[in-house]
Amino acid sequence: MLELVAFDIETTGFDVGDEVTVIGFAVPMGVRVFAQTGGRDVGDVAGEVGAATDTAVQVSTHRCEREVLTAVAGFAADRFRDEDVLLAAYNGERFRGGFDLPFLRTRYATHDVAWPFTDVAYADVLPLVANRFNTTVDGDESSDLEAAYDLLCDGAHGALDPFADSAEAVAAFTEARLTDLVLHNVADVLRTRALARVAQRYCSKSDFGVKSLTPVVSD
Template identity: 65%
Template sequence: MTLEQVAFDIETTGFGVDDVVTTVGFAVPLGVRVFVQTDGRAAPDVEAAVRDRVETHVKVSTHESERALFEAVSGFVETRFRDEDVLLVAYNGERWKGGFDIPFLRTRYAHHDIDWPFTDVPYADVMPLVTTRFNTTISGEDEPRGDLAGVYDALCDGKYSDLDPFTESSEAVTAYENDRFAELVVHNVADVLRTRSLGRLAERYCSKSDFNVKSLTPTTEG
């Protein structure tokens, strides 16, 4: 049985233990589901502004705090993932500086003392798969590409990179600080769609044994 891939990506205010998650996005078969927290600031018509820029169907919800965002994400995972044949995938989710998306979420969920949502959800990181099973070196460049945008542009059609309003991921922090929530969400949508494309590419050309699938179920719950 082939698991249905669900790509996800997060945005944060930085890389420190006290930084917060601003956005969590999931690419599901019918479109993209994005959760964004505004730190209590007004964010009218974010979904409409995003839909004006994105061809893919996108559903966006805004939340007043990181805690509220996590509670909404947990509810989505509970409803959407449980009892489904889903494989959660991320790009560089557990490798950069010891990991990013998954370890960052663990730290922030623990900070709020909220139960880990990804119980009984299998997970695979797309980065080590595509960077070792595909040639990602661009002619004229000395080193193979390893970043999400670079690998996607090397192996796929590039249309989701054209969607991204930012050149550097650090611009997502500035957008959040300046209340440019629609741009932040569009960037997140571009990232989850790029991740999904790479996951599907690997699924098409790599063996099941190449996917290093692991369980995200914690040893104890509650």
Template identity: 60%
Template sequence: MVLEQVAFDIETTGFDADDELTVAGFALPLGVRVFLRTDGRTVDGVEAAVQEQVECHVRLSTHASERALLEAVGEFSRDRLADDDVLLVAFNGETWRSGFDLPFLRTRLTHYDVTWPFGDVPYADLLPVISKRFNTTVGEEECRDLVGVYDMLCGGADGALDPFEESSEAVAAFEAGEFTPLVLHNVADVLRTRALGGLAEQYCSKSEFNVKSLTATTQEYG
């Protein structure tokens, strides 16, 4: 049985332990689900503006605080991902000795004592699969970032959606309340991740995906 891939990516205010989550996005087979933190600011027309530029369906929900966003992600995961034959994938979301998205998420969840959202959800990181089974070397350097690897192996419209050249622009956009480009950036990233997941699925064996359970110990035995 082939599990249905769901690509995951987050946006944050930075990389430190006291930085915060601003956006979480999931690319599902029928569209993209985005959770946007607004801190009470106006977001009228953002979903429509994003949808005008994206071919697949985009559903956007807004949340007044980081805690509310985290709780909404948990509810979505329990309703849509758990026990539904899906495989959560990310690009450098969490590998053996590194990764960003899941470690960052854990730290922010502990800040509010919010339950881990990915019980009964298997996970595979795409970075090891891509780096080991595709040639991504340019000159003497191996390309290991999402945008670079996507442009090298896939190219196409998903990358063209992204209004930002650097990830720091997503931080500035959130601070300025420029939510449309921020959401577009996240949508572009989850679609890039989904495209790379599909590529790996097409050209690599199932054994190349180091699938692990994300169920927390207390969820598993509690």
């Protein structure tokens, strides 16, 4: 079976010129997070995050987006290359939609940094939840990440999240509240992994729609 690794990104917004602020990966032994500081003094983020959760979280801070993207490329080369990994995201990239992977492609291309996810399989968890589970509450479908996690899992990871709404991630970076931003990212990658594991238990392999993220031409 492929080793499940969930990931999620935080950004300064949704436009083509916006930047990645945090990239997190839920790996079997914990969570690995890469965060940019915007060149500011943000204090002991790793220590503050470690004190706020029992989950093993390794945080590295980087002065700018390019340094984050380069660090993630190095992590992926060491951690994913030659390994049987299934990378999973929630609305990361799906048929005619998705956010995380298209955003990352633009930012990697902007900085002319090699694409990190070579020889990596990918599946999106959102279509699995929306199409293979009933998440309707009071007549309304609740398939966003937080609601789906609370409905189909135990809801425990929600206690890590300092934000009432994901939109707060933009303000947190602007205000240099990097610890809160990282904790939000950790909560989201753990939620994504939990939902993916539920799908593994109750859905067929064909439901996952696994695709390769390897580009046509690799650097």
